[in-house]
Amino acid sequence: MSKIARPLWFNLAFIAALVVTLAFGSARPVQAAVMDPDGVIEAGEVVDDDVFLSGDAVRMDGTVKGMLVASGNTITINGTVNGDVFAFGNRVVVSEEAVVDGNLFGGAASVEVHGKVGGSVAVGSATLAVGEGAAIARNLYYGGYALEAAPNSTVGRSVYSAAYQTKLAGDVAMNVGIAAAAVELTGKVGGDAVVDLGDSKAGDPAPQMGPYFAYPGAPQLPPALQPGLRMGPKAEIGGKLTYTSGLPAAGVESAAQGGVVYRTPVPNQKEPAAPVNAPRTGANFFNAFLRWLLGVVRNLLTLLLLGLLAVRFVPRVVTGSEEQTQAKPGHAAGYGLLTWLVGYVGAGLAVLAILAVGIFFAVVTLGALSRTVFGIGFSSLAVAFALFTLLVSYGSKLVVAYLVGNWVMGKLAPLASGRPYWAMTAGVVIYVLLRAIPFLGWVIGAAATLVGLGALVLVYQNWRKQRLSPVPVTAQAV
Template structure:
């Protein structure tokens, strides 16, 4: 088939009929992410990460190889598995184990000794490509050229796929446009679009020529099927006279419901993307203005602990779903019990409360997943791209948010990959918010405890032995007027010294010119006035427990009360 530019129109409605396949593809992307996450813990593996990573033709990697980079080229031999994430991945050499790749473009011209699992916009298997076992792939365009060999089964989900090579096993496909032009040793099961319901999706710009495949199912003169052909579509397949099908042909027609006329093509993509960008940008501005600590704190958590955020995001979403069900079940059971007790009015109130609580949980989950999570992840990504992880100026924060949201909206526009990106962004963002909220609550509790310790006058601090909270207005000479860490704190002090004012302590002494005998209480005992049980309590609301509010004396000096007249 000729290679020519692909028109750009709206996504295809047939995707609604592929929930199982989409689930498998999402699991594939998550498996690739998890494999790259656990790579350093594998032990027997070599890790490389640069802008350009090249395995030379005479180089042999004896272990598994984990690679991240912009351009990755494997001309040599990898004795184990190859896990790669990058912009462009080219396999010209040999990978003796599995190939797991997530990239914009993946080109295989060499040999993969086991399975190949690829998530990319464009996947090309050249004339010399050889995949010994299964091929599982998702993306925009999947192409196997004549001479390419796949020793196992093929499971693909894409906008378009053209299989011109040899497949020894079965083919299971979900695509808007599928063309079979090679030999297939097993059965073919396909769910495809049709010309009246499918328009061309947004075509990625790569360095690889992307073929144009007509909507629906097409079998060319070079197609050879040793098994059965089973497909679902709005229109029958176009089967060339020279195509050979050894088994039966089973066609199930799908009736497409009429939908409201909406803009199509690039205009529809532009409007949807602009609407999403404006919505998230406004939400992000409000978040940076009204709750900057939460937004910046969650972004910091995401930068420092991304995988913890991912795990807590999955737990939060799953926990919310469980909580919704639990609240509903508890409300129903309580309503039944109250009804049995002839408390019908209270039962109705319980049910109403349960329904309202469920609605609140759903609203919080939707806002967090659809709005706050993309804002947090986009703000974090924009700061990393600007090389300023935590911008100090508000204008630069807005710029980081806009840049991150632009990338997010562009990725969301890619078929299949956009759904995976949305899922990962939701989990990462929700998890970062949960971790930040937990840390903030824990820090708040620690601050309150520290404040109580640093300020003995606060409620609950009397246990430290502060005489201001022991029911007396005067403490011992060694402890009164000092902080909690001062001498004599928490223990009775020795007998007070009486003498000239210049020789007396600065705190806990009687007024100038008074001797111990002139003191209205008499000489104090070592245990202080509390031991004598004769000291009155300080007046309520006084600013200092031992000094009247009208006195102008130094707070460290105590004045005894006037003797009775």
Template sequence: MTRMFCTVLIGALLCGPVTAEPDVQRADIGGDSFVSGRLLDETLEAPGDAFLAGRTVRAHGRSNGDIHAAGFDVTVDAAATGDLYAAGAFVLVQSRVTEDLTASGFSVRTGNGSAIGGNARLFGRKVTIEGPIDGALLVTAQDVVLNAAVQGDVRIVAQSIAFGPEALVGGTLTYSAREPVTVPNRVAPEERVVFERLSASAARDRWRELRKEMPVLPAFASLVFGFIVSLLFFIALGALMLGFMPKRLSRMRRSIAAAPGQTLVLGVIGLSILFGLVPITGLTIIGLPFVPIVLLSIVVAWTLGYALGAYSVAMRVWTGFGGEEDPSRLTRLSVFAAAIVVVALLNFIPFVGWVANYTLVLLGLGAMTSALFHYMIGNPGDAFDIDLKPVDERS
């Protein structure tokens, strides 16, 4: 999965400067195709690898290399000569993949129209396998439904496991669960079925064993390493935002500088709405499965708000010391990186560091909340205070 996310990120960075802010951005580099946008419905004709990222991704056609797709709702029925990597909240694979498949999401499903020529690695809350797999299968999920033929070995780690009428395992079926499940003889004979009990205590014991085997870094070195990783993450995030949405980012930055107090209040409102969604979603009962998504949204919004707040304050300081109002992207990225370093150093000051970080989060969330309200309500334009009464009635 690391490889997929890195390649999608690189693709986004390369696509960013190509155009200003169209709904769909495309770039062809070295035979590889990069496509991004909110709603994608692409018919691929990629001579090499294909990279797709968006809120909703639909991929058709064919790629002569690997396919990398990431989004909230991802559907891939494009044939891949190489590997297929897919990640999202809801992932559906209907394509023929010559080599391996790696997919992760809240719900992951391989349809009966899919066919995997190599190995399949699937991770999610609910995973359903309906397409045949010529290689091995690895699944980690809460609920797993196997309803397809797998020629190689199968390894399943789940709380509940079910087998459909088309389920068949050619190799060894190894499954980890809290209790043994009934494996039909048509799926795999008893001598090729291995059960490993899954329990919290066993996982904790295994973790303790792994910690004993792993080398322990000095505390200072660990802090430095964590800081470097965090700095690189925020630099990559800043480059991505500056590449994809420079104008929108500039508008939100200026809104913070124009009305910091109002933006701070909007940040409190936006954060309250996000945290309030957790109990409200849970109280609907049917929304319980979506509570983890709401919690993930809070983490994402907090991170984006922190980055936007730090960037906005840093640019305000930059212009205050005589810097250009709209410098180059490289300069803005450097200013943002310097701000992240300064704010990180403030964390070593008790109380002050927390207040500074939390204020940045509220400023960033306030700008995002304001932009969202303007998008939902619309902009009625300028309002003019004009008295339409006759002249003799104004006195």
């Protein structure tokens, strides 16, 4: 398993793994899906297709022979799902009787997994509880505040967690990678364990998380653990334990059969010293991670919303831009660079021009027309610049995202090829994933801006030529 040198890199790796699994792990031929308006599938009911459930209290007690997408305040799965499960709400519960043959993706305030999952579990939530007797056949990915795996729970491969606190009392067949302020290992790990505590160390006070979750329906948070790494008397690590912390942990050597490697945080990666009355390291680490995660989610939701609206209301612009990008990617990039330069340089020149004209009229007419020139000029410039910025910031990315999404869907799910909504969704997810990578993400964002902006300019040029071209006149018989 790769060594983890810093919390930010591990958080990025976790999010990358989560979104890659989401984008590619569930790709399958698209069929006609079942939309269930009451949000309930009764026991004994069998649905031989993909199912979409929504409502305040969603419950699935039957059998779904396909993918299950559920959204609601509370989501309870008691039955069998032969495909993947996507569950988004306030509380998600996979009960002891539930069987999910595919992957489980959850986004909620609290998630509980008590049944059997044949694939991986990827969850973003305030809390994740893996109950006693729960069995996850592949990997567990988690990002949030608190992860707790009860005794007698099993993970067939590896666990990757980025949270404030992580408690693992169950069995993990392969490796463990954790970025947290507080970690308790009391179960068995078959492979290596890499734990990054940052600057956190035993003796630091636990953060007060009440203000973050003081809203109606907020999850009941578990007691906050004291920062540091602790091993239970029955903890076993089959491989090597590598951990980074402000101070070495006591009593961890006996648990790791492959030895222990202790590291201190790299000095130049420490954040600036907090004020005297500010929360200590544990809270600072969680706050920084939460801000970064919210930024990624916000970018994803913004691009996804704008992309689906573009497909719905301006489909010709989207498909036409894709055709231009495919036909002339270098040409489009050149037009994009030229348009970007002209747009921003032109805005500056327009400001100077408005100022010059306004001052001229102020001198000639003693101010009678200067206020009108300034008002109309700067208002018009503000509208035009806002539209240009919208195209640069979002429109250009959506063009490239649609192109990439359409290509990926054609390769991974041929029956979904040509479906614009699926293509835009897949492309946006892939773009946001790549954009979150340090430095490389900036390069990808810049390239997408130039290519996408140039494609939009070429589409406009073709539309203008067609509009201005003379309509052929048909000769009429005399």
